[in-house]
Amino acid sequence: MSTVALITARGLFGRRRALLLLPLPLLLIALAAICRAYDVPADQWGQAVIVGLGFAVVLPVVALIVGTGVLGSEVDDGTLVHILTKPLPRRDIILAKFLVAAVATTITTVIPLFAVGLLAGSAKLGAALSVAAAAGALAYSALFxxxxxxxxxxxxLGLVYILVWEGLLGRFLSGTRILSIEQYVITIADTIAPTNMLTAQIGLTTALVMSVVxxxxxxxxxxxxxxxxxxAGETS
Amino acid sequence: MTAQTIDAPTGTATTGVIELQNVTRWYGNVVAVNDITMSLGPGVTGLLGPNGAGKTTVLHMMAGFLAPSRGTLTIDGKPTWRNPSVYRDLGLVTEREAVHGFLTAGQFVLACAKMQKLPDPAGAARRALELVEMTDAADRRIETFSKGMRQRTRVAAALVHEPRVLLLDEPFNGMDPRQRMHMMELLHSLGDRGHTILFSSHILEEVEQVAGLVQVIVAGRLAASGDYRRIRRLMTNRPHVFAVRSSDDRKLAVALIAEKSVSGIEVEATGLTVRAADYGSFTRALPRIALDQGIRLHQLVPSDESLESVFSYLLEA
Known part of the structure; x- marks a missing residue:
């Protein structure tokens, strides 16, 4: 593991900010477990929990906290200078930051989504949600x-993307969906484990290509x- | 204080020369740095100027964190902008004291050594910490440090790869006198060993104690350049104006006018305005006179001590 990645990971998990990552995934599992415990049919709650909460909120928000935490906080407090004043290719620095963000986001979101998939349907659904979430974690991390x-x-700005672009415009203007990571995630999950809880609104090829893009x-x-x-100079 | 050693920079062809050719930098309509040309070689140089004169802008451009709007800026012939390889031979200590506080001083300096890809990072980190006398605190987290200790840790981090060029932005800010002395000795010894050291300051006394050469920047322009003694002479010989308030202004005025270093006094309702021909003897004489006369001094303010006025005087001289 590179020194940059190590410092980044310690900075991310060593701060209280890391605790922000816990409530959302826990909420996701708790909701699914409650519905399951009261024998509510999965058809009635699956979509709301998986798409409404999991893909629309938990995944992007966790990615936002992590993605801005690995770099944005260092830009903010000025500590990034210590990393930049080294003869490291800037590519290595960004890749280290991106990898830490992607791995942290993946772990934090894949586990609860797998659990939700298991509770709502089957292990296959759980696996499908996990793979889709991992793909989404990569795309969101790069963006943030x-x-x-x-x-x-x-x-x-990240919240505007999540809430306005994906959440609001994505519902009314079908054209915006091509730039919506949430739609790629839904499509990938729906392709792996087709279910009426998920409604893919773009093609799989588009989803995959756009994720890579x-x-x-x-x-x-x-x-x-x-x-x-x-x-920025402080005295001038 | 024991003498610390740091290896002299190796290599003979490149020697840590910073070259600025007609460097200008503007932000929108505001010109922060205006057509500066200078060449700095080994030794300690002070970059002196009032706050807002453009010192930080110059340092940031030298360190590759700002592109000159016009002109060229190189270190050993290589541009610093968008060229991370210069950091192999360049160290920067910024004014902002941000450090990864969750690391210990030892971990932080070691991480810097590793990112420099040094052959023996642990040894280099140890030497750098010794150099700034931080060995005892090396296992403490940086967030528990005082300002001076943080500053020394950052200097250790910037020195860990023994760069030929070291840039420091207001390095003495927030240091106590002992730390300041130690830092000055350190810069001195680095300069003597052939490193190119440039530090900014708005306090002449700081520059005077460390730097043989001074570059004076006022309002984005290079106002004076050369030996500090010449600049110092110009500065101390100029007349000084003080605002004085005391328990008995008139009595004090009478006593002061007999003093040789005083060239004029105005008595006003708000206090005295004293013009002194010689800064040093007046400031020494004033407390003695007040004591002799049994006058209590309430306030002594040098009314034209802003560097701006000092420098405008310099420019006229």
Whole structure:
């Protein structure tokens, strides 16, 4: 593990901010467990919990907390300078940050989604949700790492993407779905384990290609952007 | 204090020369740095100027964290902007004291050594911590440190790869006198060993004690450049103006006018305005006179001590 990744991981899990990651996944499992305990048919709660909470909220919000935590917080408090004043290719720095973010997000979201899939249907559904969430974690992480370099308020902008672009516009304007990671995740899960709880609204090819485009495009853009990282002077 | 050693930079062809050719930087309509040309070699140079003069902007451009809007800036012939390889031979200590507080000083400096891909990171980290006298605190988390200790840790991190060029932005801020002394000795010895050290400061006395050469920046322009003694002479010989308030302004005025270093006094309702020909003898004489006369001093404010006024005087001289 590279030194950059190590410092990043320690910075991420060593802060109280890491505790923010726990409630959402726990809520997801708790809701599914309660519905299951009261013998509510999965048809009635599956979509709300899996898509409404899991894919629309838990996955992107966890990715946002982690993705902005690995880079945005270092930009904010200025500690990034210690990493940038090293003869490291900027590619290595971004890749280390991206990998830490993607792994942390994947672990935090895949486990509860697998549990929900198991409770709502079968192990196959659980596996499908896990694979889809992992793909989503990669795409979201790349996006939010890039946002940390594009703006001083990456969390705000990230929330706008999640709530307005994906949540609001995605419902009314079908054209926006092609740039919605949530739609890719739903499509991938629905393809692996078709169920009436999931409704794919774009094709699988589109979903896969666009996921890759997000990961590669955002990462390349972030590498380039980090190369031109500018320090604001405080006295001038 | 024991003498610490750090290896002299190796290599003869490149020697840590910072070159600025007509470097200008603007933000929107505001020109922060205006057409600066300078060349810095081994030794300690002070970058002196009032707050807001553009010192930090110059340092950030040198360190590759800001592109010059116009002109060229190189270290050993290589541009610093978008060129991470320069950090093999460049160390930067920023003014902002942010550090990864969850790491211990030892872990932090070791991480920097590893990111520099040094052959013996542990040894290099140990030497760097010794150099700044932080060995005893190396196992403590940085967030528990005082400002001075953080500063020394950051200097150790910037020195761990023994760079030919070390840039420090206001390194003495927040240090107590002993730490300040130690830092000055450290910079001195690094300069003597052939490193190119550039540090910024808005306090002449700091620069005077460390740097042989001074670059003075005022309002984004290079106002003076050269030996500090010449600049110092110009600064101390100029007239000084003080605002004084005391328990008996008139009595004090009478006593002061007999003093040789005082060249003029105005008595106003709010206090005295004293013009002194010589800064040093006046400031020494004033408490003695007040004591002799049994006058209580309430306030002594040098009214034109802003560096801006010092420098504008310099420019006229």
């Amino acid at each position: 790492v890039l946002l940390s370099l594009l703006t001083r308020r990456p969390v705000l 997000f990961v590669v495009g955002c990462t390349v853009a972030a590498i380039n952007r980090l190369g031109s990282f500018t320090l």
